[in-house]
Amino acid sequence: MTESSTDRRKRLAELTGDIDSAGSKNDLIEAIDAALGVSAPEGDPTTLEMLGKRYKDQADDATKLSERVAKVAAQGIPDVWVGDTSVLAADAVNAAARAAAEMSEAFTGGGKALLTFSDQLQAAQKKDGDGRAKLSEARGMLGGKDGFFDDLHEDDEEESLRLKARSLASVGVKLRHDAAVTADDAARDAARDLNKWAAEARTGKMDTDELTAVDRLMLADTSNIDGDPEYNEILSANDLERSGQAMEKLSPADRARMEKLLHDAKTPQEKAYLMKALASGYSVDEVETFGGKIHGKDPKWLQEHLAPVTTGNDPSQTGQENQDFDGKLWDQDGETCVPSSTVTARAIVDPVYALELTGGPDGTDDDPEHFRKRLTDEQLRLHEQGDGDNSGWWWDEHPSGMDKDGQEEISNKNLSPHTGDSYEQQSMDGADDRRNVLPDIEKSVAEGKPVPINIERYDEDGNRHGHSMMIIGQEGDKLQIYNPWGTTTWVTEDQFISGDLSAAADDRYSAAHKGNVDTVYIQQG
Amino acid sequence: MRTAPTSLAAAAAAGVLLLTGCGSSGAGDEYGTQDRAITVDAGDEFTLKVPANPALGQNWYLAEPQPAADVLKYRGKREEEEGGGDLTGAGDGTQFFDFTALKPGRATVRLLHCPMASCHSGTESAKPYPSASVTPGGPSESPFPTATGTPDDRPAFFVYTVTVR
Numbered sequence: 059m060t061e062s063s064t065d066r067r068k069r070l071a072e073l074t075g076d077i078d079s080a081g082s083k084n085d086l087i088e089a090i091d092a093a094l095g096v097s098a099p100e101g102d103p104t105t106l107e108m109l110g111k112r113y114k115d116q117a118d119d120a121t122k123l124s125e126r127v128a129k130v131a132a133q134g135i136p137d138v139w140v141g142d143t144s145v146l147a148a149d150a151v152n153a154a155a156r157a158a159a160e161m162s163e164a165f166t167g168g169g170k171a172l173l174t175f176s177d178q179l180q181a182a183q184k185k186d187g188d189g190r191a192k193l194s195e196a197r198g199m200l201g202g203k204d205g206f207f208d209d210l211h212e213d214d215e216e217e218s219l220r221l222k223a224r225s226l227a228s229v230g231v232k233l234r235h236d237a238a239v240t241a242d243d244a245a246r247d248a249a250r251d252l253n254k255w256a257a258e259a260r261t262g263k264m265d266t267d268e269l270t271a272v273d274r275l276m277l278a279d280t281s282n283i284d285g286d287p288e289y290n291e292i293l294s295a296n297d298l299e300r301s302g303q304a305m306e307k308l309s310p311a312d313r314a315r316m317e318k319l320l321h322d323a324k325t326p327q328e329k330a331y332l333m334k335a336l337a338s339g340y341s342v343d344e345v346e347t348f349g350g351k352i353h354g355k356d357p358k359w360l361q362e363h364l365a366p367v368t369t370g371n372d373p374s375q376t377g378q379e380n381q382d383f384d385g386k387l388w389d390q391d392g393e394t395c396v397p398s399s400t401v402t403a404r405a406i407v408d409p410v411y412a413l414e415l416t417g418g419p420d421g422t423d424d425d426p427e428h429f430r431k432r433l434t435d436e437q438l439r440l441h442e443q444g445d446g447d448n449s450g451w452w453w454d455e456h457p458s459g460m461d462k463d464g465q466e467e468i469s470n471k472n473l474s475p476h477t478g479d480s481y482e483q484q485s486m487d488g489a490d491d492r493r494n495v496l497p498d499i500e501k502s503v504a505e506g507k508p509v510p511i512n513i514e515r516y517d518e519d520g521n522r523h524g525h526s527m528m529i530i531g532q533e534g535d536k537l538q539i540y541n542p543w544g545t546t547t548w549v550t551e552d553q554f555i556s557g558d559l560s561a562a563a564d565d566r567y568s569a570a571h572k573g574n575v576d577t578v579y580i581q582q583g
Numbered sequence: 584m585r586t587a588p589t590s591l592a593a594a595a596a597a598g599v600l601l602l603t604g605c606g607s608s609g610a611g612d613e614y615g616t617q618d619r620a621i622t623v624d625a626g627d628e629f630t631l632k633v634p635a636n637p638a639l640g641q642n643w644y645l646a647e648p649q650p651a652a653d654v655l656k657y658r659g660k661r662e663e664e665e666g667g668g669d670l671t672g673a674g675d676g677t678q679f680f681d682f683t684a685l686k687p688g689r690a691t692v693r694l695l696h697c698p699m700a701s702c703h704s705g706t707e708s709a710k711p712y713p714s715a716s717v718t719p720g721g722p723s724e725s726p727f728p729t730a731t732g733t734p735d736d737r738p739a740f741f742v743y744t745v746t747v748r
Contacts, residue, residue, distance in 0.1 A: 378700065389699055389736055393638045395672035447670055459638070459673025512671050521666025523637055523674050543640045543699030544736070564640050564700035 061097055063242035064494045069096050070235040077227050083204055083212065083220050086227065090197045093231045094190065099182045099241035106176035113169030117162050124158035127151060149326070153279040164255040171251035178244035182237040189233030196227035242493070247535075249497040250551075254532060257504035263298035268305040268313055273320070277301075280330040282361040282368060289369040289531065290361075292330035293337070294407075294506020300478060301337035312342040319349045327357040331364055331409050338408040338476040348410045351421030363416040364409040366402050367546055373536040376561060378545035383416050384426040387544030390437060391430075395526040396460040397440030398542035400468050401433065403508040403528050406540075408476045444468040462512070462577060465526065469510055469579055477507045479581035486576050492555045498580050503532045508540070510579040513559050515571040524576070525563060613679070614743075616734060622746045623684045628658075631680040631694065631743060634734060637664055638674040642697045644705035645680060646740060650690035654747055656683040684747040692743040695727065701738045702727070 061069070073093045080086035200223050212220070264274045278298055281287035293301070308316060316336065323329040331352060335345045352360060361368060366388045371379050381388045381402075388405075390398035405412040413421050415432050441457045444464030448455050460468075462483050469481040479502075486492050499509050509529040516522055531538030535551045539562040547562035557575045560568035567573040611628030614621055623629050635641045645657060658681040667673030680694065695705050730739035 380701075387699070387736055390639070390672075391736075393636070393667075393672050393674065395638065447673060449673075457672075459667045459670030461670055465671065517637075517664045517666060519664070519666075521664060521674075522668060523664070523666050524669075524671035525638065526671050541640075541700075543701075545699070545701075564642065565703070566637055 063245050064490055066096055067238040067242045068490050070238050074231050074235055077231050080224055083200060086220060086224055087200055087203055090193055090227050094193050098186045099237060101179045103176040103180040106172050110169045110172030110176060113165045117165035117169060120158055120162035120165055124155055124162055127155040127158050153275050156279055157275055164259050168252055168255045171248045175244050175248035178240055182241040185233050186237035189230045192226055192230030196223040199223040246497055250500045253501040254504045257295040263295050264302035266302035266305040276326055277330055277333055280326040282365050283357045284361060284368050285370045293334055296505040296507055297334050297337040301333045304336045315342050324354050325357055327360045328352060331360060334409050340410055364412045366405045366412060373533040373548045378547045381544055381546055383429050386426040386430045389544030390542040391434040392457050393459055394437045394441050394457045395542045396465045397468060398437045399526050399528045400440055400472055401436050402540060404472050440468050481579045481581055484578050484580055486578060489555050492575055495578050499529055500532045502581050503529050507581055511575055512577040513567055514576045515567045515573045616741055620744050624748050625684050625686050627684045629682055633678050635676045635678040637676050638672055639698060640700035643678050644695045646693040646695040646705035650692045654685055654688040654690040656685055658683060687747050690745045692745060694741045696734050696741055697738050698736050
């Protein structure tokens with residue numbers, strides 16, 4: 059069976075301890091043999107380097123293209139409409155310039171990720187070879203294993219030889235462990251960066267001939283109006299892919315209706331939200347009804363009603379950012395963190411659902427108190443659906459948490475139909491498990507699929523407290539966490555790996571209280 | 584009006600007597616969040632008892648300015664928590680602010696209620712809510728208000744007037 063880079067790292071850390079504590083020749087031989095049995099870091103640095111250089115060449119071409127398109131955009135373009143859905147030509151050229159710049163950035167970033175990986179892998183393989191040589195030398199010094207009676211007594215000369223061999227083996231296994239750590243970290247960093255760049259090559263995700271290249275370009279380029287456009291795109295990579303697939307499957311009559319809806323939309327944001335509704339799995343009839351409710355609304359209205367989360371903080375910023383609808387937080391009412399984070403996650407991926415919560419059945423009830431009531435009702439509906447616990451007396455019965463199976467059930471019932479994946483819980487038994495699952499989380503969120511996580515802590519009396527949150531974004535080595543306390547926070551990968559997500563919750567979930575990420579609900583495509 | 588956090592609702596329903604100054608802990612009378620005007624005798628020990636459900640990120644802090652030191656002595660804050668076992672999101676808790684009335688007079692105690700981990704100390708009184716929808720350079724949202732009702736999901740000051748006879 060092939061070992062993962064994380065397994066290799068973990069195994070060599072254990073064997074370092076075994077070698078350092080080996081109290082007999084036979085114990086030392088067994089530990090050295092086991093250390094030699096761990097495979098070397100896999101991968102071909104030369105191939106990675108070639109690939110990285112090729113990406114960089116492509117980046118140069120894309121940069122030139124971006125500069126040429128930007129020049130055209132700067133020259134001023136007459137007000138003509140292009141594409142099946144009537145896009146202003148000037149907007150299309152500007153979007154093309156941005157797409158070419160993004161393409162250049164993606165190739166540059168991808169190339170850099172591969173070259174860095176190549177360098178680190180090469181260094182790790184060299185160090186691993188040095189470590190292996192020292193282990194082999196130590197093993198050679200010891201000869202064969204002692205028989206039962208020989209093993210009972212060790213004279214001074216034998217002890218001196220064992221200690222000398224142990225010292226050499228200790229250096230060797232530590233070199234191998236360092237190499238495994240370097241290779242593991244490098245592989246994860248490369249996977250994270252490549253996944254992110256792949257998700258950001260957005261225009262190509264919408265693989266359909268049913269819309270012109272200009273239409274696809276504009277849809278991929280459209281963001282909500284507040285915050286940095288890069289962190290507030292309306293259509294995620296997954297939305298682009300699913301809406302493209304949906305367009306392909308429509309009957310000619312439905313496709314024509316969909317094109318007309320897009321053609322009649324007043325703003326690029328309105329168009330993008332119509333496509334997001336299609337990506338969420340709704341029929342053209344349902345998209346048409348939804349379209350009737352949002353038609354002609356300005357981008358600010360669309361953002362407020364259809365985007366539960368607006369990211370104002372740059373990933374480099376620490377601190378929690380409130381997420382609200384007209385002053386009412388997107389937060390949990392009572393002990394409902396599991397259903398509440400699921401409700402908000404669905405509203406992030408499903409604009410039809412978001413509007414039902416913010417604007418009511420007809421989309422026009424803007425009263426924030428009514429929004430709060432609808433949000434609470436929906437949180438309670440999911441609490442019942444997941445068979446959540448209740449406590450209190452008959453006159454004051456209220457929700458009191460949910461178990462992990464209930465959480466998996468409501469994730470599958472409420473998120474899967476709109477993202478296309480099913481959810482499966484994975485228990486996190488420490489930092490290695492979290493490090494191992496990170497590339498999968500990052501791939502999911504880069505594509506726009508939220509990942510539910512649970513954190514836990516222990517109070518002074520040893521009582522366990524659990525809380526549910528949702529990973530909803532990724533940028534570089536930062537993860538964006540939605541907490542159903544109504545906030546979003548950027549945290550580092552290292553904070554996630556350590557299990558201390560108190561920055562996204564409160565100090566009671568810090569390492570001092572044994573703060574720990576104990577479960578991740580990862581998608582199974 | 585939004586439903587009050589559950590711990591508060593439960594406490595209000597099940598523990599009215601405990602919250603209305605009838606005494607319970609042996610260290611003096613306890614007063615809940617609805618008792619904003621309190622009268623005690625000089626020499627009495629008393630406690631402000633507030634709902635602090637950790638599942639809702641609820642925390643309370645003694646805010647500035649602190650009560651007149653010649654009238655009231657602040658003895659410290661205590662916390663009781665209930666865990667949720669294997670369940671995610673369950674739990675309950677209460678925080679207690681202990682005082683001793685020193686001599687006749689009047690003092691104001693300001694407690695900052697921080698639900699949903701919205702603030703982290705008693706000195707954050709002037710901090711506006713961070714929000715993506717606030718235009719940079721534009722008017723910021725209000726600093727924390729003074730509560731007139733029960734604790735809800737926004738930070739607020741709870742101001743108690745304590746008269747010492």
